[in-house]
Amino acid sequence: MNTPLLQANLGMLRTLVAPPRYDRAALKPGILHIGLGNFHRAHQAVYLNALMNAGGDPAWGIIGAGVRDPDTATRDLLMQQDCLYSVVEVDFDRAAASVIGVMTGFVPVEPQGNAALIHAMTDPETRIVSLTVTEGGYFLDGNGDLNTDHPTLLHDIAAPQAPNSAFGAIIAALAARRAQGIKPFTVMSCDNLPGNGDIARAVITGLAQRINPDLAAWINEHVTFPNGMVDRITPATGDRERALVAERFGLADLAPVICEPFKQWVLEDSFTDGRPALEEVGVTFTHDIASFEKMKLRILNGGHAIMAYAGAMLGFTYSHDAVTDPLIHAYLRKTLETDVLPFVAPVPGFTPQEYLETILGRFANPGVADTISRLSYDGSNRQPKFIVGSIAENLQAGRPPAGLALSSALWCRYCLGRDEHGGTIAPNDPNWDQLHATAQRAQSEPEVWLDQEPVYGAVGRDPVFREAFATALRRLQEHGTASTLQDHVEGNA
Incomplete structure (x- = not known):
């Protein structure tokens, strides 16, 4: 009989499961977090x-x-389970489970108007508002500027007291705190974006400018937006994960999270009204966030993309199977070592090569069972952040990045919706219809793929990269994925 995960049952947990060792009743909600997905919870x-x-x-x-x-x-x-859930760290065949008890509650979700959310953020106890709303949730256009023509933001501009976006709700709460003489909270983005705090500031002040310029100026002066780099591989939860928790730990958990043992958090120490002493549990506070985030975004997130589309085309379901395939492993390593690492600086604790070896080991962890589908998701938002920057730096250095050109061609081929064996690739991007149509045209006109200005920008107009991409796409069409990867690894492409 598995133990339901409830506060009243914490004393009944198996010895293999680590319960909270503090008085949950004493907790106060100093942090409100928007976007309580698996990554935040792990x-x-x-x-x-x-x-x-x-x-x-x-x-x-x-x-x-x-x-x-x-x-x-x-x-x-x-x-249903008193805001408790389990986190299981899986390292190949070893697993360790903990019950996370730091949540005090969950604000009622009201996508139209967000009255309960605004009320909670106006509470003086709330001193940090953090968020994980995904890379695509910041309403940015192809140039990285705030798209105030987006329907959600147009609504928020017209009805600022009843906003539908997280950012509109943050602005409404800050306006209420200002009117009531309550010190503003810190806005702490935990999304996987370079300069995430700077982006959050630009989005919030840009939207506020359209609502109330005086309020926008006050926010810019009085609210802090620390930049941060976050890292942990955390796949989605499904029946497999719930069964693992039940079978190995005797726990009936409706919302467990499975993740790797590795985790990293690097933050700027810039907070409006205090912060928790996170340095005591391994968080690095520094003003040199850029070096840490570039290493992570270019090597780990970029590596995921390089591996995922190749793996998808060859019919792999899980990342650990793809990265341990000799051909994909060789292609991934060569592309990262040739096209990415030369433009990444070392950080305290890691050289780029050491970090590469670490992530190859992390990708190979079968216990995490991260899916190729998850890693392939939302390429239209992720490619500009994780891949295109490396392409640009190669071109600026006079080095045609053949491996990254092939990676872009594999993404194009992926968006046709069929793998190498004729299997269907389900729509896997918010812009899938447009990507699919463009990929179809690109089979005869390769340049149209690079003409996607929001993705490639100036890189897509570069004649050297256009030629490298067209060559890679033609080889995929004529020889297939495996042969093209093999030729690239052997230096024959």
Whole structure:
């Protein structure tokens, strides 16, 4: 009989499961987090759980929040089990489980108007508002500027007291705090974006400028937006993950999170009204965020993309199977070593080559069972952030990046919706219809793929890269994925 995960049952957990060692009733929600997906629950919440276990200040509990309809399902699951959930760190055949108890509650989800969310953010106890709304959730256009013509933002501009976006709700709460003489909170982006704090500032002040320029100036002067780099491989939860938790740990958990043991968080120490002592549980505070995030985004996230589209075309389901395939492994290593590492600086603790060896080992962890589909998702938003920058640096250095050109050609081929064996690739991007149509045209006109200005920008207009991409796409068409990868690895392409 598996033990339902409830506060009343924490004393009944098996010895293999580590429960919270602090008084949950003493927690106060100093942090409100928008976007309570698996990554946040395996990352920020785990750090804070460790801090509370070490005797940290209970004023830094977390209250969850969301602004999308799917967030309601997450809230329902967590509220059913007293906002408890398990995190299982899997390292090949070893697994360790902990129950995370740092959540104090979950704000009712109201995608239209967000009244409960605004009320919670206006509470003086809330001193940090953090968010993981994904790379595509910042309403940026192809030039990286705020797209105030987006329908959601147009609504927020017209009805600022009843906004539908997370950013509109943050602005409404800051306006209320200002009017009531309450100190503003820190806005802390935990999304996988270079300069995520700077981007959050630009989005919030840019939207506020359209609503109330005086408020925008006040936010820019009084609210801090620390940049941060976050890292942990955390796949989606499904029946497999729930069964693993039940079978190995005797726990009936509706919302477990499976992840790798590795985690990293690097933050600027810039907070409006205090912060938890996260340095006591391994968070690095520094003003040199850029070097850390570039290494991670270019090698790990870029590596995921390089591997994923090749793996998808060859019919792989899981990343660990793809990265341990000799051909994909050789292609991934060569592309990263040739086209990416030369433009990445070392950081404290890692040279680029050492970091590469680390991520190859992390990718190969079968216990995590990360899917190729998840890693391939939303290429139209991820490619500019993880791949195109490396292409640009190669071109500026006079080095045609053949491996990255092939990676772009594989993404184009992927968007046709069929793998090498004729299997269907399901739509896997918010812009799938456009990508699919463009990929079809590119089979006879390769340049149209690079004409996607929001993705490639100036890189797509570069004649050297256009030729390298066209050559790679033709080889995929004529010889198939495996042969093209083999030729590239052997230096015959």
